[in-house]
Amino acid sequence: MSKKMKLLFSISIGLNIFLITIVVMTMIKTNFVKEQIFVTEVQSNLVQLEILIAYQIDNEWSEPNLVTSKIGDVLNGLRLGITTGNQLGTLSKSDNDILESLYSNLSRFPTNGVYNFVELNDEDISNFENLRETLRKVGLGVNITISANINSFMRQAEGLNEKLNPKSRVMEIEDETVHK
Secondary structure (H helix, E strand, O other): OOHHHHHHHHHHHHHHHHHHHHHHHHHHHHHHHHHHHHHHHHHHHHHHHHHHHHHHHHOOOOOOHHHHHHHHHHHHHHHHHHHHHHHHOOOOHHHHHHHHHHHHHHOOOOOOOOOOOOOOOHHHHHHHHHHHHHHHHOOOOOOOOOOOOHHHHHHHHHHHHHHHOHHHHHHHHHHHHHHO
């Protein structure tokens, strides 16, 4: 091999290593963005929701709009995360299904409109209080150690789905009646 060929070969190898490094760094940054969206816009908002529900329970639901606003923030964060994850191609089908189901389950709770607050009835309040208990059961609440990584969050989201899904709740009630 001539010196010219060796030089071109060395440059080619160096350039390939550089391009591979750029691709890897881009993938790492993309995954980081996805994780940050779910951790900051969904997981932390779910913890704040639990805190706000507890506050409302302690204060006889004096400001229910705080809770209905926060559930709206959670839903917006979920939609942002799902859309971003799908656009970037970083959201697996399984994760997408879990998050879409969570969005659907949480959408059943009342949220505020753009220019108006929702009035909560006794059933809504009871549902929010049950949601608080469920959030705590899956590890999303005040004074509970929360891992800020996507795998931990996805396990919490899956557990929350299982407990919020009306079909699984019917099965739990049937199981309780059979065992009594």
